[in-house]
Amino acid sequence: MRGIVAGLMCLLALGGRGAPVEGFVDARWGERVSSDTGRESATLREVRVQAGQTRYLGPVDVRVKADFVYDDLDGDREEVDLDTGEGWVDLRTAWAAFRPAPWMDVKVGRQVLTWGTGDLLFLNDLFPKDWRSFFVGRDVEYLKAPSDAVWAAVYPGDWTLDLVWTPEFDPDRYLTGERISFYPDRFTPESPLPAEVPDGSEWAARLSRVFGSVEMALYGYQGYWKSPAGFNARGRAVFPELRVWGASVLFPAAGGLMNLEGAYYDSLEDRSGTDPNIDNSEARLLAGYSREVRTDLTLGVQAYVEWLQDAAAYERNLPAGHPARDELRQVYTVRMTQFLMKQKLTLSAFLFASPTDEDAYLRGSAEYKWTDRLATTVGANLFAGREDSTFFGQFDDNSNVYVAVRHWF
């Protein structure tokens, strides 16, 4: 994959017709609102310059985009890791796109990929996420980490078939305990979560079509759990093999949009659910509805459930003293987006709440655009939970507020 990236760099240097270099300077500062022993009270202290350019080389479009980062909380800035985005440079995009036949599109290289109908809930989208950025208040676009992949789409009739091949597994930019603590609080900036990341390939496919106003899609994925989903004998986090099947439908209803999505997570290394060190299979279901309830106010609600398969086997084999997860984990979300002052001010709130886990996560932000080129954002990531072991509850020492200034050029 590095070769592809290097090749793209060379292509770009060669020339072609190019759009101007574009990007932004973004300065961000975030602070914990609760003390978390052993970690900096700051959650963000960084300046990043993003620069990107698209070039048109005959029938091929080439795009490269990179962030140059000064992260004051990263003790190891010299060490650049293009897979995890750590270090002073984070290559966000480096792809070449072309049309080998009128009925086919191909994009090769580093690219951000997304599909599925959930809003900040992902069922059939098994492309890498950046949870380190998401919870500390970087712009939400950083939730999507890039993949080093080949994407191809063909269009038989009114259908679209997307195929994505990732030659070397791209995991999430998962939490390691360095900046954000999680249950059990064993991993720290000094001794982060050790992990063994497989280097096999991933396949993802989607078959979709719009019928009138109704969008339908079928999905498949073959690869690995994207974040650690177990431990091996040496106590290292592992990414067991995973296969996912799913479907979604999205349609106008009751003056808004309704979406339904389902996915079956087949945990191939623990199909019986008896191995306590590897996550069981799951069925995931989502229903959502959103509409503009009045001028400039949009409301979205979602109901989501993770249904643990072989729950009896899971409970039988769970080590003593280990908190058990529920067979059905329910999460409800509410999003409110309000535009004010002719869209110069955007207020946004997104609440995740789980009655089964008895925990919640609120993301709130206010963005004001002083001009077309300058914006200020203040925001908060607030976690609450009855138990330290539940999904959002484990983060409750990491609640934070942040402020950001961005200038586009």
Next chain:
Amino acid sequence: MKPTLILILSLLTGFVAAEPPDVTEIVLKAEQAAYYAGEDGVADVSMVIHDADGGTRERDFRILRWNGGEGEQKFYVYFRGPADVRRMAYLVWKHPGEREDDRWLWLPAIGKVNRIAPGDKRTSFVGSDFVYEDVSGRSPEADTHELLGVEDGRYHIRSTPKRPGDVEFAHYDVWIDTETFLPLKAEYTNARGEVVRRVTADRVDTIDGHPTVTVSTVEDVSRDSKTVNTFSNIQYDVGLNERLFSERFLRRPPREAVR
């Protein structure tokens, strides 16, 4: 409306050539002239928003339009600026009558096509004083129309919404050119009788045989702000393929939009 139907309606209302045509006919002709010229169309739009505080904001985009049958239309809008919306693309499948339009937005930063929840058509278009309905056209069926007179070569028509709760105005007056049928001015009046919003065609050029508004202004009188749209590189009947107006071309904008 089919020509035969118009003819029958004309006979029923008993209008003769010297008298102004039926108000419904004027409104439908105006809709054709303003929103349906040619089989398809392409234009670059430069939008300048003058805020009440004296600041200005700009939006630059290219708009592609394709006419289907029976009032169906598809629009593709590709943003060139400002920086925070650059490379975004917006797709509309417009359905006449009661059916909600289908709308999608391509967000290049996260590689996602977002279906936009249907909603208020009186919402600001990209933060300007134009509303969504100014861009794609308000359905003539949404209002009752009354011809108030003919003044200086313009039909003066008053349109009153059938569902007044859905909109911010009580009625609006439109002045339509008797030759070209282009709406040249519209004034929106609130329940207190105050003009709250004014849209004007500031310049009209004939392009490829179609009289075309090339500069238009909307004033939000109540907020003391205005937005000026300037159209350039206008072309009609370029032979756009309907397939461009699809998710495929949202994800990879067509060269017709980009260059």
